[in-house]
Amino acid sequence: MATADEGHDIESAPDAYRDLLERSEKLTNLRMASMALGWDQRVMMPEGGTPARAGQLSTISGVSHDLLVDDDVGEWLEELSSADLTDEQAAVVRELRREYERSAEVPSDLVERLAAHQAEAQQVWQEAKAEDDFEHFAPALEELRDLHRERAAAIDPDANPYRVLYEDSQPYLPLETVEDIFDELREGLVPLIEAIEEDGRELPSVFRDPEYTYDEADQMALSEEVVDLLGYPEEHGRLDTAPHPFMSGNQFDARITTRFREDDPIDALTATVHEFGHASYQLGLPKAEYGNPLGQSRSSGVHESQSRFWENHVGRTKPFWELFLPRMKEHFPHLEDVTVDEAYAAVNRIYPENLIRVEADELTYHLHIILRCEIDRAFVEGDLDVSEIPEVWNEKMEEYLGVRPETDAEGCLQDTHWSSSFAAFQGYTVGSVLAAQLDAAIREDLDVDGLVREGEFEPIWEWMTDHVHRYGQRYPTEELIEVATGEPLTADYFLEYVESKYGELYDLDGY
Amino acid sequence: MATADEGHDIESAPDAYRDLLERSEKLTNLRMASMALGWDQRVMMPEGGTPARAGQLSTISGVSHDLLVDDDVGEWLEELSSADLTDEQAAVVRELRREYERSAEVPSDLVERLAAHQAEAQQVWQEAKAEDDFEHFAPALEELRDLHRERAAAIDPDANPYRVLYEDSQPYLPLETVEDIFDELREGLVPLIEAIEEDGRELPSVFRDPEYTYDEADQMALSEEVVDLLGYPEEHGRLDTAPHPFMSGNQFDARITTRFREDDPIDALTATVHEFGHASYQLGLPKAEYGNPLGQSRSSGVHESQSRFWENHVGRTKPFWELFLPRMKEHFPHLEDVTVDEAYAAVNRIYPENLIRVEADELTYHLHIILRCEIDRAFVEGDLDVSEIPEVWNEKMEEYLGVRPETDAEGCLQDTHWSSSFAAFQGYTVGSVLAAQLDAAIREDLDVDGLVREGEFEPIWEWMTDHVHRYGQRYPTEELIEVATGEPLTADYFLEYVESKYGELYDLDGY
Structure with a gap:
């Protein structure tokens, strides 16, 4: 190697x-x-x-x-x-x-x-x-x-043109495999979300206070602090703002963007950590292989596993909030009475009423993805006219999430992706599934909670580099997943993870 | 057309x-x-x-x-x-x-x-x-x-390799023509600078106050205000900072940079107006001709005529300071007692002790250029070893301007140009000479002083677009100059301009 x-x-x-x-x-x-x-x-x-x-x-x-x-x-x-x-x-x-x-x-x-x-x-x-x-x-x-x-x-x-386009972003991972995983997820997630909704309990939303507006500059300072804490190197990246957060670059120069909501600092914070995860993959690719496939990321699904791992399996854990909440209070002193448990619950709160994919929680997110895959497929296959998209979008939102966008800006115009590709949404859900599988694997080797609590993120990044990044495109996707985690892609870890986490958070019967 | x-x-x-x-x-x-x-x-x-x-x-x-x-x-x-x-x-x-x-x-x-x-x-x-x-x-x-x-x-x-490289940046303007103009300038400028030095009078330097540090953010706001006043369109440009100010772009997107000195706000201000002048040329090129020579600037010398025109023939005039000084006082209230005459004198003060070309005044500037042309020529022609450059630089600085840099950062390392080209310095002096010639021509048609005093810069920009910008590379350089000004390139207007202006400012005998 x-x-x-x-x-x-x-x-x-x-x-x-x-x-x-x-x-x-x-x-x-x-x-x-x-x-x-x-x-x-x-x-x-x-x-x-x-x-x-x-x-x-x-x-x-x-x-x-x-x-x-x-x-x-x-x-x-x-x-x-x-x-x-x-x-x-x-x-x-x-x-x-x-x-x-x-x-x-x-x-x-x-x-x-x-x-x-x-x-x-x-x-x-x-x-x-x-x-x-x-x-x-x-x-x-x-x-x-x-x-x-x-x-x-x-x-x-x-x-089928849709399959051809799908293979652009997910090489060496058959559409059938992904569709099977989608079925398993649907079977697991729908009852879980229903159980949460039936239970009716609301987790505390301690960061959303109608009396308080989060200043953009202060939020930017917080985002800068979090990426600094995670180890994002100033000489190989930069953090800016853009309407839709993204990462762009290579192993020498991997830049990230975030964006701010006045009423909720968690939105920018999780976007920043998510994009840091993407950058961590890019920066973990071998520099000496810049210019050939051994120095390039494997696929959008594997890329998303890195952003999701950092966003959810680091940034949404209780140890992370033990570490980070005191720092956050320095930027926003009005949060002084918030406890770690409250913060942990707030960042994991399920918002079925939310309309925006990039702001969605870990559970409902995947229904946003399924909606997009269905619309994209019908539109690419010619079964859906462009003029029907807003209506179909809004109907599906109502059907899957019980909520209907009032504007297209919050509906079918929310995402930038069409300007670059079609049939590329699967990667987001593959990413979450793989992130959970990687999380299970890294916890076999490292005390992730302990490291996060201490702010020691380097061993975690190194593990990911060692198991995923350094290979570039050395292995086809399915093989890389086996090399990195010891087994083929499976929805099991993701379902176990969300069922255990949300069962506990919402104190659900049968979870 | x-x-x-x-x-x-x-x-x-x-x-x-x-x-x-x-x-x-x-x-x-x-x-x-x-x-x-x-x-x-x-x-x-x-x-x-x-x-x-x-x-x-x-x-x-x-x-x-x-x-x-x-x-x-x-x-x-x-x-x-x-x-x-x-x-x-x-x-x-x-x-x-x-x-x-x-x-x-x-x-x-x-x-x-x-x-x-x-x-x-x-x-x-x-x-x-x-x-x-x-x-x-x-x-x-x-x-x-x-x-x-x-x-x-x-x-x-x-x-001769030097001539070949010179023609990169000054097409259709013979090196001999430029060398003749350099001779005339030397003959005119050396006695003028001597007269100023012999006179010994010091113009007020009201903006330099050892007690006061000019905040970078305040200076940036001032630079933003000045380009806004001049008509720099937000949808086709942006202002940033860089170690060495420059303009970059085309008729759709012409960006400028500036940089700040803590002890002197005039430095950034003139750099900003200078780079705005470059952008005005780029933005005046016909949009429909993007992609071919009719939509491209003529040469570095003509480009520099635009930056110099705005920097010196607009930004360093008394009418400009009548307009701008009150605005400047809003940013820097400690300047409240400064008069227009003092401001005008201060921005035109001659600093023979200055070491830095991009901070040089209108007179000594051209000696900085001559020094560089001589060193470049000797270096390219093989008569000067790289190791000798710092010493030769410092000697020439002492000979021409009576001052010796103490560090190479302030000497031969001050300019970025070598990283892009050699034999490209003539354009700066050609630019000043042509700016004065254009200034004489525009004043035949427009009351430039009156327009500047009123903050009406659009007719001035339009005149330049009409006489220079819109042609792109339609004419060879010498012909464009005749089309724009009615006569061939000549040092006369520049010499008349500096002799009259500095004769009056320093109250010199015989000027």
Whole structure:
């Protein structure tokens, strides 16, 4: 295995491998340049910059595509298919072959149109959300869907376009596996949420006080303190604000954003810890492998396991609040009488009335995901017209969560994801499931509660680096999960975790 | 002439023209992407991001080079050399031909090495300046010089490498013309500065008070107010801080930076107005021509004429201080007793003891430039070893300005320019000379003093857009100057301006 300081063995490989690696580095650089420009667009860019930025992203995307599907790449891959390679070299070739094969059929022109439209649609979505005007976004959304379908058809004209798009973000994790896990979750979560609702008990919401407005600058200082505490290194990241929190970057420069609610500091705090989790994965990838798949994250599901682990299995535990509550009181002295138990209950309170996915609690969250997967699938498969989305969205919200958004800004316009992809929501739930599985595994090796209570987060980050991050794309997804946790992906740990935690918190019969 | 809303006539041109234009747009997008990544590197990027960012810039630079020197481009240009083109089409072809010819001989590999080294050298320079350690920077600087020489030799192996590099930044303005103007300036400025020094009078320095420290946030608010007053549009720009102020962007998104001195608010203020001037040029370029030379600035000298015009011919005039001093007093109430005459004198005070070019006054500034041109020329031509630079720098400072830097941070490490180019300093003095010439021309048409006094800056910006900006690269430099001002570039207006202004300010005999 390569250490962080030296890359994998290249010398032993044939020339074609070195050529392929050099091409991979160029492709990575272009992808990272696009990502940095996208960060800028969402965090720093003045609004009027959109036309030029859209052109830049479109050109980079087109150039990348040309470099990827170049005949040379096909020839190198052909030559390497019979070469004697080390395991790591073979992994690099496997990943680049997959990428090549998924792109070679997509015309460069379509790639450029898609990228240009994504940049514009992102801007239109921001305007539409700000003005609660779905019709303003609808034509852009329909065009996005059509372009993605066109792309799916180019990759595999015989396959269901939704499956093709799903495989973009979840390689090597069959849709069937994920659908089975979704079934298990539904069977487990629905009665649990019902039990909580029937019980009728309300956990204390000590951080929400109608008399008190949480100042943005103070909340930012709190977010800065929490990432500092967790070990986010100033020389390799930065924390800013954006309408929709996200992480962007690579092992040298992994930036995060958060955003604030005036009435609830927990919202920003959990978003910050969540995005820190994403950054921890990126920063744990081997630096010496920057530019090839061994230095790249495995999949969106595995990525989400890291954000969810830090958000829920660290940030929502009682030991964390033993550590953090006194610090929080320094920023917000009006909280002085809040106890650790109250804080722990408040951050774990279930809000079935909440409309916003990114603000959802650990249980109802997955119903938000199921709703999106259903709508996306129907929309991509052509069974749902764009104009029907707001109504269908609101109906499903009512059906699953008993609550109906009054505006599209709080409904189907809440998420930015359509501007970048379709069929990519599964990763969020896979992430939670895997986070619980990893949590069970790390607790076999480390006293996580004790470390968190002491503010010793480094051994936890190191364990994750050692079991997940350092491998990059060394293993296919299913195999990586086995290597990291000792068993295949399973919903068991997640269900055990939520049933035990919420059974206790809400004092539920039968849990 | 194209209006701002619609581009020039493309329909009438042969297919090769359209192909060329499409390529030009890709090249522009890649250049603008690099520029945005460079802005990010200097303003936002965490330090540890350098290796990845260097790779990104290097790849984009290499890809751009390949797209520019592609055989297709040569064929399109060949075909278009005998085509019947409109004046604007011919201008586009002239500029792209020049660019093609200057790049076709430079190997892609060299371009990539240079870009990667520039990104690294930028970081090393920042460290070296912070630690006042020239030796830390010397190897990087020598390597930069060697790479630039290699590039110059590839473009024209028979020419003086310094001249080749000069033509990068000052196309269509012969080095001889500039050297003649430098001679005239030397003849005019040396006795003027001597007269001021002999006179011994000191203008009031009312903004520098050893008892008072100017808060950074207050200075930033003042800078924000001044660009707002000048008409800098929030939707097309932003103001940040950077160690070395600069402007970056295009007609959709032109960003500026400034930096603060605790003991003198005029320093940041003039830097801000200066960079606003650069942005005004960029934002005055026709939006419909983004992507081709008609939508690009003419040269660094013309660019600098815009920054100098706003900095000196607006920002350092008495009418400006009549307008601005009351606003400044709102930010800094301790200045309440300062008069307009005192403020006007203070912002025009000559500081021969100053060591820093970007803080230099209007007269001594040009001696800083001459020093740099001499050192650059000797270094590029191989007559000066890198290790000799600090000593030669300090000697020349003593010879020309009577002052010797005590540290290299205040001496040869003060400027960032080596990390991007050599032989590019002439543009600063050309800019001042042209700014004075434009100032004489605009005053034939507009009551500039009256407008400035009333805070009506829009007609001034519009005049500059109408006479300079909107043409992009429609005319070669010498011709643009004649179109804009009615006569060729001349030092006369600059000398008249400084002799009259400083003769009056210092009450000098014979001026």
